[in-house]
Amino acid sequence: MTPGDTLGDTPNSGAAITLESVHKWYGAFHVLQDINLTVQRGERVVVCGPSGSGKSTMIRCVNRLEEHQEGKIIVNGIELTNDVKAIEGIRREVGMVFQSFNLFPHLTVLENLTLSPIWVQKRPKKEAEQAAMEYLERVHIPEQAKKYPGQLSGGQQQRVAIARALCMKPSIMLFDEPTSALDPEMIKEVLDVMVGLAEAGMTMICVTHEMGFAKTVANNMVFMDEGSIVEMAPPKEFFTNPKSERTQKFLSQILTH
Amino acid sequence: MARSGETPGQIIAREEEPKDVSLPPPKAPPTSPVLAVDWVRQHLFSSVPNTLLTLLCFWLLWETVPPLIDWALIGAVWSGGDPQLCRDADGACWAFITEKHRFILFGLYPFDEQWRPRLAMALFVGTLLVSSYPPFWRPWLGLLWVAVFTSCGILMWGGVFGLTPVDNTRWGGVPLTLILAVVGLVCAFPLSILLALGRRSDLPAIRMVCVGFIELIRGVPLISVLFMASVMFPLFLPEGVTIDKLLRAQVGIILFTAAYLAEAVRGGLQSIPRGQFEAADAMGLSYWKKTLLIILPQALKVAIPPIVNQFISMFKDTSLVIIIGLFDLLTTAKTALADPPWRAFYIESYLFAAMIYWAFCFFMSRYSQYLERRLETGHKRS
Amino acid sequence: MQQSLGQPAKRSAWWNDARVRGVLSQVFVLGGIGLLVWYLVSNTLANLETRSIATGFGFLEREAGFAVSESPIPYSAADTYYRVLVVGILNTLKVSIVGIALATLFGTLAGVARLSSNWLVAKFATIYVEGLRNIPILLQLFFWYTVITQTLPGPRQAFNPMPGVFLSNRGLQYAEPVWDPTYGLMAGALAVGIIGAWALGRWAHKRQERTGRLFPTFRVGAALILGLPVLAYVLGGAPTELDVPALKGFNFRGGGTVTPEFAALLVGLVLYTGTYIAEIVRGGILSVSHGQTEAGLALGLSRGLVMRLILLPQALRVIIPPLTSQYLNLTKNSSLAVAIGFPDLVSVANTSINQTGQAVEGIAIIMAVYLTVSLSISAFMNWYNRKIALQGVR
Numbered sequence A: 001m002t003p004g005d006t007l008g009d010t011p012n013s014g015a016a017i018t019l020e021s022v023h024k025w026y027g028a029f030h031v032l033q034d035i036n037l038t039v040q041r042g043e044r045v046v047v048c049g050p051s052g053s054g055k056s057t058m059i060r061c062v063n064r065l066e067e068h069q070e071g072k073i074i075v076n077g078i079e080l081t082n083d084v085k086a087i088e089g090i091r092r093e094v095g096m097v098f099q100s101f102n103l104f105p106h107l108t109v110l111e112n113l114t115l116s117p118i119w120v121q122k123r124p125k126k127e128a129e130q131a132a133m134e135y136l137e138r139v140h141i142p143e144q145a146k147k148y149p150g151q152l153s154g155g156q157q158q159r160v161a162i163a164r165a166l167c168m169k170p171s172i173m174l175f176d177e178p179t180s181a182l183d184p185e186m187i188k189e190v191l192d193v194m195v196g197l198a199e200a201g202m203t204m205i206c207v208t209h210e211m212g213f214a215k216t217v218a219n220n221m222v223f224m225d226e227g228s229i230v231e232m233a234p235p236k237e238f239f240t241n242p243k244s245e246r247t248q249k250f251l252s253q254i255l256t257h
Numbered sequence B: 001m002a003r004s005g006e007t008p009g010q011i012i013a014r015e016e017e018p019k020d021v022s023l024p025p026p027k028a029p030p031t032s033p034v035l036a037v038d039w040v041r042q043h044l045f046s047s048v049p050n051t052l053l054t055l056l057c058f059w060l061l062w063e064t065v066p067p068l069i070d071w072a073l074i075g076a077v078w079s080g081g082d083p084q085l086c087r088d089a090d091g092a093c094w095a096f097i098t099e100k101h102r103f104i105l106f107g108l109y110p111f112d113e114q115w116r117p118r119l120a121m122a123l124f125v126g127t128l129l130v131s132s133y134p135p136f137w138r139p140w141l142g143l144l145w146v147a148v149f150t151s152c153g154i155l156m157w158g159g160v161f162g163l164t165p166v167d168n169t170r171w172g173g174v175p176l177t178l179i180l181a182v183v184g185l186v187c188a189f190p191l192s193i194l195l196a197l198g199r200r201s202d203l204p205a206i207r208m209v210c211v212g213f214i215e216l217i218r219g220v221p222l223i224s225v226l227f228m229a230s231v232m233f234p235l236f237l238p239e240g241v242t243i244d245k246l247l248r249a250q251v252g253i254i255l256f257t258a259a260y261l262a263e264a265v266r267g268g269l270q271s272i273p274r275g276q277f278e279a280a281d282a283m284g285l286s287y288w289k290k291t292l293l294i295i296l297p298q299a300l301k302v303a304i305p306p307i308v309n310q311f312i313s314m315f316k317d318t319s320l321v322i323i324i325g326l327f328d329l330l331t332t333a334k335t336a337l338a339d340p341p342w343r344a345f346y347i348e349s350y351l352f353a354a355m356i357y358w359a360f361c362f363f364m365s366r367y368s369q370y371l372e373r374r375l376e377t378g379h380k381r382s
Numbered sequence C: 001m002q003q004s005l006g007q008p009a010k011r012s013a014w015w016n017d018a019r020v021r022g023v024l025s026q027v028f029v030l031g032g033i034g035l036l037v038w039y040l041v042s043n044t045l046a047n048l049e050t051r052s053i054a055t056g057f058g059f060l061e062r063e064a065g066f067a068v069s070e071s072p073i074p075y076s077a078a079d080t081y082y083r084v085l086v087v088g089i090l091n092t093l094k095v096s097i098v099g100i101a102l103a104t105l106f107g108t109l110a111g112v113a114r115l116s117s118n119w120l121v122a123k124f125a126t127i128y129v130e131g132l133r134n135i136p137i138l139l140q141l142f143f144w145y146t147v148i149t150q151t152l153p154g155p156r157q158a159f160n161p162m163p164g165v166f167l168s169n170r171g172l173q174y175a176e177p178v179w180d181p182t183y184g185l186m187a188g189a190l191a192v193g194i195i196g197a198w199a200l201g202r203w204a205h206k207r208q209e210r211t212g213r214l215f216p217t218f219r220v221g222a223a224l225i226l227g228l229p230v231l232a233y234v235l236g237g238a239p240t241e242l243d244v245p246a247l248k249g250f251n252f253r254g255g256g257t258v259t260p261e262f263a264a265l266l267v268g269l270v271l272y273t274g275t276y277i278a279e280i281v282r283g284g285i286l287s288v289s290h291g292q293t294e295a296g297l298a299l300g301l302s303r304g305l306v307m308r309l310i311l312l313p314q315a316l317r318v319i320i321p322p323l324t325s326q327y328l329n330l331t332k333n334s335s336l337a338v339a340i341g342f343p344d345l346v347s348v349a350n351t352s353i354n355q356t357g358q359a360v361e362g363i364a365i366i367m368a369v370y371l372t373v374s375l376s377i378s379a380f381m382n383w384y385n386r387k388i389a390l391q392g393v394r
Helices: A003-007 A055-062 A084-093 A109-119 A125-138 A154-166 A184-199 A211-217 A237-239 A243-254 B035-044 B048-074 B083-088 B094-106 B115-131 B139-157 B173-199 B203-220 B222-236 B245-270 B274-282 B287-324 B331-337 B346-373 C018-050 C057-061 C081-114 C119-132 C137-153 C179-209 C219-237 C259-288 C292-298 C304-342 C345-356 C358-388
Strands: A015-024 A029-040 A044-048 A070-075 A094-097 A172-176 A203-207 A220-225 A228-233 C159-160 C165-168 C171-174 C246-249 C251-253 C256-258
Touching: A015 A055, A015 A203, A029 A055, A029 A184, A029 A228, A044 A055, A044 A211, A055 A070, A055 A172, A055 A203, A055 A220, A055 C057, A070 B222, A084 A094, A084 A203, A094 A154, A094 A220, A094 C292, A109 A125, A109 A154, A109 C292, A109 C304, A125 B222, A154 A184, A184 A203, A184 A211, A203 A211, A211 A237, A220 A237, A220 A243, A220 B331, A220 C137, A228 A237, A228 A243, B035 B048, B035 C119, B083 B094, B094 B173, B094 B331, B115 B139, B115 B173, B173 B245, B173 B287, B173 B331, B203 C018, B203 C358, B222 B245, B222 B287, B222 C018, B222 C304, B222 C345, B222 C358, B245 B287, B274 B287, B287 B331, B287 B346, B287 C137, B287 C304, B331 B346, B331 C137, B346 C137, C057 C081, C081 C119, C081 C259, C081 C304, C081 C345, C081 C358, C119 C259, C137 C304, C165 C256, C171 C259, C179 C219, C259 C304, C292 C304, C345 C358
Parallel strands: A044 A203, A044 A220, A094 A172, A172 A203
Antiparallel strands: A015 A029, A015 A070, A220 A228, C159 C165, C165 C171, C171 C256, C246 C251
């Protein structure tokens, strides 16, 4: 039995992401060990675990920013192989938000947002800009459109980064510790945007330590340690009744903190 | 939000208990565990173009390295004062170096007295090594340098303690190159600090004078400054007063270096946060006290790596004095070739001089990188 | 600062007033410099008088009386000093412009090679960069000049790597096409091609903004620029007459020539400056964080587009300012031509100084020319830096 099976057989919803016995090594270091995970359409999975546990690597494998060496990853029914066109296609379907924002500093906020619609989806500039403005309004900063990323606060930058990913109209969003680089007072503005996304039914995998957020939106919690998935459960059980000792220890550290 | 038509978020009912997945048994990476093979594959043959490049490199190596070894080692003539031996051989004529190295290293310095520049250089390089270690940057190091400079001067000039006097027109080779570079740096340094402070001064006239000097010198080639020093300085002085060629070139190098060093120092000054100036003002320090006690110590620390880099380029630039007829290392290497029987062995001569320059500059640049890492104490404004 | 509390401010001595002090110190400095300049100038004038050297630029009108080994414009020993200096300036510009183009190409290749994932390629590039940048450029120039003049055979035994090309210790001789009106037509076609490609680029950009459709601007533009001159050549009857260099006596006649002096200077400048450019390019590429590439890829951009839209624009901002100062250095280093006898500005000015004794004027001309070049390039750089400065990057 793989943990992924626990999610199976949900009626009228196919799997958006499937990982089957995925292994990855950095040199001789085994970063991902036998990862099995299935994320259904519309499902929201929050991944947590100590640093270096492989959680970032795992979600970076999903849009092939990292290559896995063994096992299968299937996204929207397409298996990740070395096929460059297939990978580009999958990346268009999967939006990603990084810990360090990675906005393009030489482009304005609006240009950051329209870059991919114009060059990848080949849409007219006007149309792309209108769509981008709508997304900026959803993340509550339409007035910053003409500014450069360096002129914004961290929280604003991360919201721009979320809007940039949404401009691709992705069906899946990956969040790689989106609030770890932010000052405490800015975390909420970013989390609010993410909660809004979740409420709208976006398929999401979030790597985060914001347990309040996890309790609100997650369908499923995943705890990783030393490259493996140690425990997987709906948040209610995960927080009240963790099975593994390592999970208990991790939760006690992070919650009493 | 993104796609209205899609399934809304749904909480999936779960019957099964969550379970603790035990760690799978350790598994070896799918690639070969033999590290060397792995390394070669990754670094040389990772893709088709990479493999082609690697093969091209191997071909280049195959074409160049064996003939080079033949030339430099197997077919080379190592000693013997007869150039004919060299001409008959296929390889390098290292005999040229054995024959001429004293001239290349020390120029026209009297042959029997060459232990003096040798000793002076040893003293000098030794002190340089000692001062390259930051914990030794204390007042006694300054005194040591004064002592070393004095003894080097005595050794080179002679005339006291029973040493035969040697006129500085006979100095040459490596000692001359070192003197031009080091005296250039030492004298240009205070001047460059004044120029850098002047460039940031609030007083417009002073600022303009400094900016004018710095930009003028930085805008023209060193050779024109050296020409000016060698041709125009004699015109500047009142009749009857003359200064010798070495001193004129040295002054030219000092002026040139000062302008470039000033920019390095200015970079250091600019890295000092405004608050430091304000704090010093708030303590009631006068301009010079503020500058000497608070600003310069911090600014110079930041400026040390660029100053060392400037020293490296100045060390290379001293070779330009060949054009105004001084006997530095490059001149001696070139002049050694003027001896007709040895004329053909220019590669050996230039290679010998090049290796001396290279060793100095390479280790200095490594040292500057080391300093940069060592001195990084959060001065960077990000 | 010295007022005591509760009492009206005591009037401080006038020399403690900050403004007075500022003015005084400026007066002192300017006065000192003025005195020094006056002293030097009066000495110089007195010296020039005792040596009976005329001052001023009148000598420029006189006959130079010396030949130069190569000149882009017609020049003979009977021409004036003015003309020989212009020849020098043109030669300086020629070697600098060709040198800058080649050094950029070579340095960029080496810089990219140092970052190559191929270990051997990276090591080759490292050896080149670390090896040559630590050896004085002048030594390298002497070396290349000696290699060309001593290792290569004389004109009679010249290498003949392909028909019409001869390599000897007199330099490189090559066949040149004889002038034909068709070549004028080709130049015109090239100009039309460049303008056409530019217009095409603008049209494609507008269309993309309007409809979103991409156009292969680069390929079609390149085809225009290359294809139109070829078309013109064929239409003009494809003239094939060549001026082939031939051995006459001890040297070649006819065809084009690259002199040993020019070749040595060019090779030396390109190899030396290339090491610095390689480091600048490497630094520029490294300065763009890997996160930028990842973000671009995550948006579905292809590797080519990531390079063109994200990496290059950011790396160029870092690369261009130090690159310009290397261009300036190359131009200034070209003055070392005097050491191997290439008639650049410094070289001909030096000869003029030796012949006329007009040292002050000669050196002033050298400095003025170089300053003009440097200052105009700095002005351009300041403008460029303002234009591309990253907004709000802290």
